[in-house]
Amino acid sequence: MDFKILTFTIFCINNVADYLGKNAKEIYHRMQDADIIDGYIVPCFDILHTFSKEYIVEDLVSFMHKKGAL
Numbered sequence: 001m002d003f004k005i006l007t008f009t010i011f012c013i014n015n016v017a018d019y020l021g022k023n024a025k026e027i028y029h030r031m032q033d034a035d036i037i038d039g040y041i042v043p044c045f046d047i048l049h050t051f052s053k054e055y056i057v058e059d060l061v062s063f064m065h066k067k068g069a070l
Helices: 003-020 024-033 036-041 053-066
Strands: none
Touching (some): 003 024, 003 053, 024 036, 024 053
16 A cells, blocks of 8 residues: 555544544444545545635545445
């Protein structure tokens, strides 16, 4: 994985965890189990990283709900 994408993925996980008041390890596992990291964050990096932190977090939380990860 490219370093920029890895850094962005960590940014996403940490900010979603903060938003939800959960631990980043738990959010990582939930995202990984629901194929959100490899199936959404990584392939959509070019577009996602241009949005605000608030938008990214809300989008990911919404997607986690749709995928049954929350």
